[in-house]
């Protein structure tokens with residue numbers, strides 16, 4: 535028997551923060567998806583122009599209140615400034631999506647330069663840590679949203695999973711493994727405050743990180759001898775759908791998990 539029917543606008547009067555929301559990759563798609571369920575939005579990126587486009591596209595369709603904040607998430611002072619701005623405009627932060635990430639180029643981990651290590655780890659790991667540190671206290675206080683006071687979603691990667699560790703993008707791969715580890719740690723640390731923390735690990739999706747070029751993705755897969763059991767390059771809206779599910783009441787009892795969405799890529803590596 536279905537005992538819980540999800541209201542259509544289950545994010546109404548709830549604020550969702552999305553980092554890396556200036557790109558027409560997962561960030562913009564997730565922001566649109568949350569707006570479609572009634573959320574107000576904080577859109578963060580270093581790309582101000584991209585943020586304006588995301589904001590305009592959303593405002594054409596939805597009446598979400600939107601704050602755009604240009605801030606480099608790897609810089610804690612900028613993140614703290616963003617948190618201050620958010621607190622001046624909004625009274626809650628229900629959803630935090632740590633989505634901003636960079637791949638840093640094709641380097642095996644030991645051939646990468648120190649500057650690249652610092653940059654990739656700085657955005658993908660320290661960035662998510664900075665932003666989570668800046669907002670978890672607000673979430674903890676939000677009794678009005680019981681049974682769950684807040685939700686955190688980390689956008690990791692197949693490359694951060696045990697099967698998917700990728701020597702072609704070594705530092706990136708290690709950074710996403712660290713983000714998956716933080717997902718589990720934060721689920722433990724924040725569970726007692728009724729905050730869920732989960733990760734989504736995409737496989738290969740057509741976004742600006744791959745120059746929106748399916749050929750580039752196919753070449754990348756071929757060079758590693760990887761086959762996709764469901765032989766399609768991913769559509770970023772599919773990741774937005776998983777984020778919507780995690781943001782919905784249907785996922786209230788899910789925490790500390792890493793949801794892999796990859797057409798079976800991770801399970802197939804070295805097998806087919």
Ligand SMILES: NC(=O)c1ccc[n+]([C@@H]2O[C@H](COP(=O)([O-])OP(=O)(O)OC[C@H]3O[C@@H](n4cnc5c(N)ncnc54)[C@H](O)[C@@H]3O)[C@@H](O)[C@H]2O)c1
Nearest residue numbers: 554557559560579580606607634635691738739741742743
């Ligand atoms: N596209 C894929 O196939 C794929 C697969 C697995 C994981 N991912 C992950 O998904 C996330 C989004 O990827 P995408 O494909 O949409 O990438 P994208 O490059 O299109 O978007 C990333 C956004 O993050 C922003 N950004 C970069 N550094 C930042 C910083 N220091 N502070 C704030 N914003 C910053 C960029 O300006 C950009 O707008 C990333 O974490 C990426 O690692 C992507």
